[in-house]
Structures are given as structure tokens and as C-alpha cells.
Amino acid sequence: MLVRFFFLLKSAGIPVSITELLTLLEALKAGLGEVSAERFYFLARTCLVKDERHYDRFDQAFAAHFKGAEDLFAHLMKELPADWLEKLAVRNLTEAEKAEVEALGGWDKLMETLKKRLEEQQGRHQGGNKWIGTAGTSPFGAYGYNPEGVRIGQDGSRNRSAVKVWDKREFANLDDSVELGTRNMKLALRKLRRFARRGAPDEFALADTIEATARSGGWLDIKMVPERRNVIKVLLLLDVGGSMDDHVKTCEELFSAARSEFKHLEHFYFHNCPYESLWRDNRRRFNQTIGTMDVMRTYGTDWKLIFVGDATMSPYEITYPGGSVEHSNAEPGSVWLKRLMKAYPKFVWINPQPQGGWRHTQSIELIRDLLEDRMYPLTLGGLEAAIDAL
Amino acid sequence: MSTSFRGTDRYIATEELMAAVNAAVVLAKPLLIKGEPGTGKTLLALEIARSLDKPLFEWHIKSTTKAQQGLYEYDAVSRLRDSQLGDPKVKDIHNYIVKGTLWEAFDSEVQPVLLIDEIDKADIEFPNDLLRELDRMEFYVYETRETIRARHRPVIIITSNNEKELPDAFLRRCFFHFIRFPDEATMTQIVDVHFPQLKRELLREALSTFFKIRDTPGLKKKPTTSELLDWIKLLVSEDIPAEVLRSDDAKKLIPPLYGALLKNEQDVHLFEQLLFLNRRNSR
Numbered sequence: 001m002l003v004r005f006f007f008l009l010k011s012a013g014i015p016v017s018i019t020e021l022l023t024l025l026e027a028l029k030a031g032l033g034e035v036s037a038e039r040f041y042f043l044a045r046t047c048l049v050k051d052e053r054h055y056d057r058f059d060q061a062f063a064a065h066f067k068g069a070e071d072l073f074a075h076l077m078k079e080l081p082a083d084w085l086e087k088l089a090v091r092n093l094t095e096a097e098k099a100e101v102e103a104l105g106g107w108d109k110l111m112e113t114l115k116k117r118l119e120e121q122q123g124r125h126q127g128g129n130k131w132i133g134t135a136g137t138s139p140f141g142a143y144g145y146n147p148e149g150v151r152i153g154q155d156g157s158r159n160r161s162a163v164k165v166w167d168k169r170e171f172a173n174l175d176d177s178v179e180l181g182t183r184n185m186k187l188a189l190r191k192l193r194r195f196a197r198r199g200a201p202d203e204f205a206l207a208d209t210i211e212a213t214a215r216s217g218g219w220l221d222i223k224m225v226p227e228r229r230n231v232i233k234v235l236l237l238l239d240v241g242g243s244m245d246d247h248v249k250t251c252e253e254l255f256s257a258a259r260s261e262f263k264h265l266e267h268f269y270f271h272n273c274p275y276e277s278l279w280r281d282n283r284r285r286f287n288q289t290i291g292t293m294d295v296m297r298t299y300g301t302d303w304k305l306i307f308v309g310d311a312t313m314s315p316y317e318i319t320y321p322g323g324s325v326e327h328s329n330a331e332p333g334s335v336w337l338k339r340l341m342k343a344y345p346k347f348v349w350i351n352p353q354p355q356g357g358w359r360h361t362q363s364i365e366l367i368r369d370l371l372e373d374r375m376y377p378l379t380l381g382g383l384e385a386a387i388d389a390l
Numbered sequence: 391m392s393t394s395f396r397g398t399d400r401y402i403a404t405e406e407l408m409a410a411v412n413a414a415v416v417l418a419k420p421l422l423i424k425g426e427p428g429t430g431k432t433l434l435a436l437e438i439a440r441s442l443d444k445p446l447f448e449w450h451i452k453s454t455t456k457a458q459q460g461l462y463e464y465d466a467v468s469r470l471r472d473s474q475l476g477d478p479k480v481k482d483i484h485n486y487i488v489k490g491t492l493w494e495a496f497d498s499e500v501q502p503v504l505l506i507d508e509i510d511k512a513d514i515e516f517p518n519d520l521l522r523e524l525d526r527m528e529f530y531v532y533e534t535r536e537t538i539r540a541r542h543r544p545v546i547i548i549t550s551n552n553e554k555e556l557p558d559a560f561l562r563r564c565f566f567h568f569i570r571f572p573d574e575a576t577m578t579q580i581v582d583v584h585f586p587q588l589k590r591e592l593l594r595e596a597l598s599t600f601f602k603i604r605d606t607p608g609l610k611k612k613p614t615t616s617e618l619l620d621w622i623k624l625l626v627s628e629d630i631p632a633e634v635l636r637s638d639d640a641k642k643l644i645p646p647l648y649g650a651l652l653k654n655e656q657d658v659h660l661f662e663q664l665l666f667l668n669r670r671n672s673r
Binding site: 015017019020023026027030032038039042043045046047049050051052055210211213214215217218 | 405406409410412413414416417419421422424466467469470473474558561562563564565566567568
């Protein structure tokens with residue numbers, strides 16, 4: 001019985017191994033899970049799940065298996081898109097609207113709407129209301145698994161169950177492309193720093209020398225280390241304004257993380273697509289610009305070029321002269337991009353737009369083609385891949 | 391001495407947490423605890439040690455901590471100095487092996503509780519360096535060519551704030567539990583344990599204010615249990631009556647002594663704005 005459950009978990013995408021199954025069986029043998037179904041649930045979760053991101057999936061698998069439902073996989077294939085929920089609740093609301101929601105009777109109200117949406121979505125994809133049933137009995141955290149199979153969604157008030165769904169998604173939000181904190185970014189960027197430390201050993205290492213001398217019983221043993229030169233040089237070109245406003249916060253974080261990681265960091269701004277001039281200070285963008293040519297002359301080819309931008313614009317801004325939204329440009333953006341690429345063979349484009357939507361925006365595709373596919377999403381994984389490419 | 395952990399008079403453990411801890415104790419496997427900051431991860435080890443009456447060894451991890459430091463260190467420098475001074479101690483290498491926390495826990499006469507705090511702070515390779523030690527509860531001292539084995543497999547509690555991913559091989563050897571943020575009922579119990587004399591009314595108001603703040607969308611740092619406890623401590627010491635907390639018609643928009651709950655000025659600002667709009671709309 002547990003073996004089948006084990007394979008269910010595996011097919012649900014939880015990384016379980018035989019070791020963990022054996023541990024669970026051992027624990028059961030020691031009499032730890034016998035008191036109640038609830039206890040068994042907690043025990044199984046403790047043994048098998050190693051990451052809170054998977055709690056959500058585990059709960060669904062558990063409910064499905066121990067209710068004898070067969071069609072687990074179909075359920076799991078249709079995980080509610082977490083960002084859809086998040087977006088609905090957070091992004092689409094301005095601060096004022098959020099306050100309005102509060103005034104309207106708070107989040108409960110919103111939750112109700114949310115729940116209705118959820119039902120609609122399920123209806124479309126799933127057929128019937130089975131999904132709600134499964135979700136309703138979700139043996140989750142504070143609300144607990146209900147061994148008698150009483151459906152909380154039915155005996156509780158509507159609001160409560162909606163809040164519950166939300167709670168559930170709160171865990172689901174931990175899933176997948178993790179929210180990027182400055183710290184996370186620093187950790188990712190650190191990779192870039194590491195290979196900046198290479199070099200010939202030409203500096204006297206005091207601590208190592210003492211250590212080695214002591215170990216060899218007093219014979220002087222001189223140790224050398226490469227000088228800690230942070231040779232990495234980063235040229236950061238940031239898109240500002242327009243469609244980038246949505247991403248200001250993440251970009252800010254990326255910037256501050258980069259700032260503290262690299263000594264040689266120069267940054268310039270552009271709007272939508274780089275043309276013949278860039279600027280360094282947004283307030284003086286119209287009168288204090290620097291020619292892109294000058295930038296390329298000042299900073300040699302050993303600099304690594306990182307574009308940060310959503311690449312979302314009208315295709316004309318890339319392909320036609322005079323296509324820029326701000327001024328009349330003599331040469332199209334694509335020419336300038338190619339020039340930059342030529343000047344800096346090591347380059348990447350980091351795009352804060354979710355990767356799933358890239359294919360639907362023509363200009364993103366265009367730029368990706370131009371940049372030989374070196375565009376990466378602004379997530380931890382994307383950042384790491386980008387740094388590998390540098 | 392009871393053999394199973396059910397929380398203590400100072401620490402409220404949920405059913406799921408108890409199950410996780412007891413599994414870890416019975417099977418003597420490390421228990422990895424994650425959760426929001428301030429939900430009592432570190433405190434858990436202390437309370438387990440107290441309630442099961444076992445000695446506690448703490449190993450706090452920093453970004454510079456190496457796995458080796460938990461086992462032992464070879465103090466080569468003092469050996470060098472001793473050799474220059476002609477100290478007879480220098481002949482015996484054992485004099486220069488400094489035991490680490492893990493070694494001391496392994497040496498303990500009774501089964502100890504070992505806390506490895508904030509393992510995610512260390513280098514990415516750190517957990518991998520401890521695999522064999524945690525699995526077999528033994529390690530090898532190269533300098534003296536001896537193997538150190540645990541007399542009693544310690545109860546190991548490992549906490550993490552999720553700043554780094556832990557390697558799979560490491561996770562496979564651990565039990566895992568994620569401490570959820572307590573709901574209102576549990577929170578009431580927790581506050582009760584800490585402030586038994588607190589007036590019901592004040593508690594109710596404080597909790598509702600607290601959860602209101604937590605529910606504010608867009609806060610950079612949500613207040614946690616430990617911050618709530620600090621705040622209540624302040625409220626009690628300043629002797630603030632419950633009515634003041636009913637912020638709807640009070641002149642002051644923001645709860646008194648909010649500094650204990652909101653930790654950066656953007657959050658304070660956001661919260662003020664929300665309250666202001668809220669009030670304007672309700673008129």
C-alpha cells in the first residue's frame with residue numbers, strides 16, 4: 001500500500017527516495033504513527049517531504065491516495081497557476097484599491113471573489129466539482145487533515161473556505177521561481193566573483209606559511225597565493241521607464257546586489273532599446289547623455305555586458321531608423337545592439353518578464369534572435385544561467 | 391523522565407511539530423526545522439533538552455564556519471610556539487587537538503540534544519561535509535588516526551532560514567518540518583504561556599491589531615511571534631489600556647509602540663497610509 005503511495009508521490013513531482021520510504025516504514029515499526037490517521041499524516045510528511053514547497057503537492061497526493069482516488073495525476077497536472085492568483089490579489093490592485101478592499105470588509109470579500117474565480121477555472125478544466133472536494137479536505141497545516149472525510153469547504157462558511165484556499169496558495173507561492181531577494185541575488189552573483197580570483201600565485205600568504213611551517217615541525221615552508229584581484233568588470237545597461245515600471249523593484253534589488261558584489265561596475269540607462277546615446281542619471285537624461293560609441297571606447301572588450309530590460313516595445317523601435325519613442329534615431333536599435341555585441345563578446349540580457357510569456361511578445365523574440373538567444377529570466381535559475389554564459 | 395516531547399510550560403508545540411520531534415527522537419535522525427523568522431525554531435532545541443532532561447550542545451553557524459570546526463581543530467600555531475619554548479607537551483599531538491561541538495556531543499555520557507543553528511548561513515558545501523558525521527555519527531581524526539563514535543546518537547535539531555538550498559543527499563538523511571505561522575488560537579495559547587496575568591481584553595485587542603498588521607498587503611517584513619511577545623511586554627510595562635488599541639476612533643492612527651512590530655520606515659508609512667484611507671472611506 002505504501003509502495004503505491006510512494007510512486008504516487010514520485011509521479012506528483014516530489015523528490016522521494018527509497019531511503020525515505022524505508023525511514024517511514026522504520027518509524028511505523030517503532031509505533032510512531034499508530035495512534036490516529038492524523039498522526040500518520042504528520043509522520044509521513046516529516047519523513048518524505050524535505051521542502052515546504054512540496055507540502056502542497058504532498059497534501060493533494062495524500063488526500064487522493066487515502067481516499068482511493070485514482071486520478072491524482074490529472075489533478076496535479078492542473079496546479080493552479082500561483083502567479084495568476086498572486087497577480088489577481090496584489091499586482092492588479094493599487095495601494096488605494098487595496099485600502100478600498102480593506103474598507104469593503106477586508107480580504108474576506110476579496111477571497112470570496114477569488115474563490116468564485118477558482119471555481120470557474122476548475123469548471124473549465126476539470127469538469128464537476130471534484131477538485132474543490134479534494135482541495136477542501138486538503139490536510140493542511142493549521143486547519144488539519146480531517147480523517148473522517150468531512151469537507152471543510154462544505155460545513156464551513158464560504159468565506160472561510162476561500163481564505164483556506166488562499167492559505168494553501170500561500171504555500172504554493174513558495175513553489176517554483178522564487179521571489180528574488182537582494183541576498184539571493186548576491187549569492188547568485190557571487191559565482192561571477194569567484195572566477196575573478198584566478199591568477200598566478202604572487203602574494204605571500206602569512207597564515208598559510210605559519211600553518212605549513214608548524215605542520216612540518218619548524219621547517220620554513222613558504223606559501224604563496226594569487227592576489228585577490230577582482231578583475232571582473234561589469235557594464236550594466238538598464239532599461240528604465242515605460243513598461244519597465246512594473247519591474248522597478250526587482251531591478252533595484254538586482255542593482256543593489258550587483259553594486260555591492262563588484263568593484264568595477266559601471267551602469268548606464270536606456271529606454272526600451274539602446275541607441276546612439278545612454279545616460280547615467282535619470283533626472284538629467286535629456287541633457288547629460290553619453291554617446292554609446294564613447295562608452296564602447298572607454299570600456300574595453302574585457303568588460304562583461306549585462307542588459308537588464310523587458311524588451312517589450314514596438315518592433316519598429318528595433319528594426320527601423322526613427323523608431324524610437326523618444327527621439328528620432330538615425331540608425332535602428334538593432335544596429336546598435338549588434339555594435340554593442342561586437343564590442344563586448346561576453347554579454348547577456350536579463351529579462352524581468354516571466355519567461356512563459358516571451359514567445360507572445362514579438363519584440364522579445366526579435367531581441368532574442370539578435371542576441372543569439374542569450375536572454376535569461378530574472379529568477380535565481382536565470383541569473384545563474386546568465387552568469388554561466390558570461 | 392518522559393520519553394516523548396509534548397511542548398513545555400514555556401513552549402507551545404502543535405500536534406504536527408510534536409510528531410516530527412518524536413520521530414526524530416525515536417529514530418535518532420536529525421530534524422531539519424524551517425519556518426519564518428521568529429517562530430521559535432532555535433528555542434525548540436532548548437525546550438526539547440529541557441523537557442526530556444538531556445544536556446544541550448549548541449553550534450551556531452556563521453558564514454565563515456567550516457564543518458571541520460564542529461569536529462575538531464588542530465592548533466598548529468600553539469604547537470609551533472611550544473616547540474620553540476621547548477615545552478615537553480609538544481611531543482604529544484593530542485595536546486593540540488581542540489574538540490568541536492560535535493565531538494563533545496558525541497562524548498556525552500547520556501543522550502544529548504545538539505542544535506545546529508542556521509545551517510544555511512554557512513558555505514554551500516557545508517552540509518555535504520557533514521553527511522557521514524550525521525549519518526553514521528562518527529568521524530575520523532587524521533592527526534591521531536582514531537575514529538570518534540557517538541556513545542549515544544544525539545537528538546540533532548538543525549534550523550534553516552532558507553537562504554540557501556540544502557543538498558539532496560543531506561536532506562535525505564534528515565526529517566523535515568516547516569513551522570507554520572501560528573493561527574489565532576495557537577497564538578493566544580502562546581501569549582498565555584508568556585504572560586499568564588495578561589488581561590483578556592488587552593490580549594484580544596493586541597492580537598487583532600497584530601493580525602491586522604500581518605495581513606496588510608505589501609509589507610516588507612511581517613511581524614512575527616517573537617515581535618508580538620516583545621510588543622505585549624512593552625504594552626504591559628507601559629500599562630497601556632485596551633481601549634487605546636481600538637484604533638478605529640482613536641486619534642492616533644498607528645498602534646502605540648509600533649516600533650516593536652514594524653521594523654522599517656516604508657512599512658510604517660504604508661500602514662499609516664492604509665489606515666488613513668480606511669478611515670476616510672468609512673466616513
